[in-house]
Amino acid sequence: MWAEETGLPEDVTLAAVMNRDIVVVPVDQAVIDSEQAMADAFVENELLPESFDVAPFFIDQFNEFTEGGQG
Numbered sequence: 001m002w003a004e005e006t007g008l009p010e011d012v013t014l015a016a017v018m019n020r021d022i023v024v025v026p027v028d029q030a031v032i033d034s035e036q037a038m039a040d041a042f043v044e045n046e047l048l049p050e051s052f053d054v055a056p057f058f059i060d061q062f063n064e065f066t067e068g069g070q071g
Contacts, residue, residue: 002017023067024065024066024067025066025067026060026063026066026067027058027059027060027063028060028063031058032054032055032058035054035058036053036054036055039051039052039054
């Protein structure tokens with residue numbers, strides 16, 4: 001799916017995924033702020049057409065099942 005959405009060859013996206021360490025963390029304000037900074041950078045570099053608030057795209061209902069989550 002990532003290859004299809006980006007136009008990158010599937011082997012390139014697969015290699016990127018396979019070489020990435022994935023750590024599941026609780027969704028908190030620091031995570032949302034980090035993602036907002038990334039979205040803002042994409043807008044500033046004209047990779048996204050306009051600014052938007054990323055916060056509505058996050059939920060914290062599964063935090064208890066993540067590393068560092070509070071049960």
